[in-house]
Amino acid sequence: MSQSEIDELRRRLSEAEDTLQAIRQGDVDALVVEQHDAPQIFDIGGGADAYHAFMEVMNVGAAAIDPAGRILYANAKLTSVLGFTQNSVQGSMIGEVSPPPVADAIDRLLEPPLVGPVSAEVTFERNGECVHFILAANPLQLSTTFGVAVTFTDVTERVRAEAAEQSERAARAVIASANEAVLVCDTNGIITHTNAAAQALFEGDALGRTFAEAVPLVFPDATGLMRSEDIVAMAVQGTAVQGVEAHAPQAPKVKDYLVSAAPLQIGNDAISGCVVTMVDLSQRKAAEQQQLLLMRELDHRVKNTLALVLSISSRTLNHEDTLEGFQKAFTGRIQALAATHNLLAENSWTNLTIEDVVQSELAPFTSGAAGRLVTHNLSRLMAPRAAIAFGLVIHELATNAAKYGALSVPGGRVTVQPISAAGEERFVIEWRESGGPQISVPTRHGFGQTVITRSLQYSASGGAEVEFASEGLVCRISLPLEDLF
Structure with missing residues (x-):
């Protein structure tokens, strides 16, 4: 053995003699013995009082529990949390004096092998409110007694x-x-x-x-x-x-x-x-305002339509000799009015073209006969009031053509197209019949001719004129410029 090893043994022997002397004199409360897995604490000489005193000054609840779950000691903070006195819990099973969530958590923490610190968070009800704690368990040995040190940290506020x-x-x-x-x-x-x-x-x-x-x-x-x-x-x-x-x-x-x-x-x-x-509410207010305007416009149009119906009824009655003739003429004119109204309704009273009106009014007279109606360049849009008046004019022309003109014979044809030149102050649509029987100027001026010539005269740029040419009737219809788009 070398001199250095002899010196080290003497140093350790001296430390051991000093430790034994301190133990005999009561100067040491506990020994900490380092092992390869974890340190162990042995209570020496001073008994458990020193350890109890240490637990009492801790800022969290703490308890020493044996492996079976029996409380060896619990400090005042913990017994206050659990709602017991210190004396009443000593020796009790932890599951008997703690809420079920706490007892279950401790049972899990005490499951062997317990190596090193383990922790769990628990929530339980105390005095009518929900509280939260973190439980931490660490192996502990006091003198010859082995147990577990458990701390209860209140994290409710956090x-x-x-x-x-x-x-x-x-x-x-x-x-x-x-x-x-x-x-x-x-x-x-x-x-x-x-x-x-x-x-x-x-x-x-x-x-x-x-x-x-x-x-x-x-x-x-x-x-x-x-x-x-x-x-x-x-x-x-x-x-x-x-x-x-x-x-x-x-x-x-x-x-x-x-x-x-x-x-x-x-x-x-x-x-x-x-x-x-x-x-x-801006959109709703705008919608309400629009609805109010539409209601007023509807009221205005209904009144105008009723007035027009009354006028048609009265004037038709004055120009027909029989009840049957009145019924047929009046029904046809009302149906023509309804056809234009249907078109306007389908298009939300907008975007109605001249072509739409012509095709709708002539459909009852030309359906199934290809080539009897020829139209050109009638895609211009027109306002509702112009469409209604123009529809009545086209209906009267179609009815007359079906009775006496081009639509009364198989080979007859009607051509409808604009004839206005660019820059003119009027927009004129020409109705021209061909291939029908020869016609002459009528000796009697009927209500139909009045409808044709007067319907569009609500504007200075509107109106119509009829020419009774021998080869077929020609009507030039001036549509009001302010109602065209």
Whole structure:
């Protein structure tokens, strides 16, 4: 053995003699013996009092438990958490004095082999509220007794803070994603949150301002008794306000809104403010205005149509000698009027072409006979009143052609086309019959000719003239320029 090894043995022997002397004199409470897997603590001489004192000054609940789950010692913080006194739990099984979630967690922590620290998070109800703890277990040996040291760390506040933060993030996300304007106010009516849609309500930043200041509202149906601050006050006091129409005169963009306000209350907590939502009514208002205009236009057109029907009835009666003749002539004219109205209805009273009217009115007379109606360049659009008058004119021409003209014989043909030159002040459509029997100027002026010549004379650029040529009737129809597109 070398001299250095002899010196090392002497040093260790000296340390051992000093340790034994300290133990005999009561100066050492415990020994820590290092092993290859984990250190072990042995209580020496001073008994368990030193370890108990150490556990009592810990900031968390702590207990020493034997492998069977029996409590060797529990400090005051832990027994307070469990709702017992220290004396009453000593020697008890941990499952007997702890809530089921805690007992189950400790059973899992004590499952052998227990090497090194292990932990688990548990949640249980205490005094009517949910609490959260982290349990940590570590092997422990006191003198000759082997056990487990278990600590109970209360993380309830941390979990609640995290949940509150998560709820706040979720609330912000919901507010931000809402299509309608959303404003959150505290109990004093101060705006604390807004979303992007609310930017249409005010200039600048509304945060920190009162709702009444940032968004002054006028309630047309409230006779001046309700203001912005009243909406917030009612909601903060617990009364929800649902769907009140309001006008925002100072809003830079949208002016009309449907306003609702609800108390802001989380769980059973007291009301902490209110949430105001404002739905843009501009499209609905525009639709209502359009509907009103359409109703007025419909009323106007119905009255005009009824007046026209009465006029047709009266004038037809004056020019027919028999009831049968009146019925046939009157029914035909009303059907012609209805055909044009159907076309207008199918096209929403817009985009009706001259071609549409001609084809519709001549369909009863030319269906199944190819080539009897020839049209050219009739794609120009016309207004509803021009279409109705023009339809009556074409109906009278078609009826006359079917009785006496080109449509009364198999080889007859009708050609309809514009004959106006560019730049003229009138737009003239020519109706020309050919291939029919020879005709002569009638000796009697019927109501049909009156319809043809007068129907379009509501405008200075409208009207019609008829030429009774021997080879076939020709009618030149001037359509009002203001009704053509």
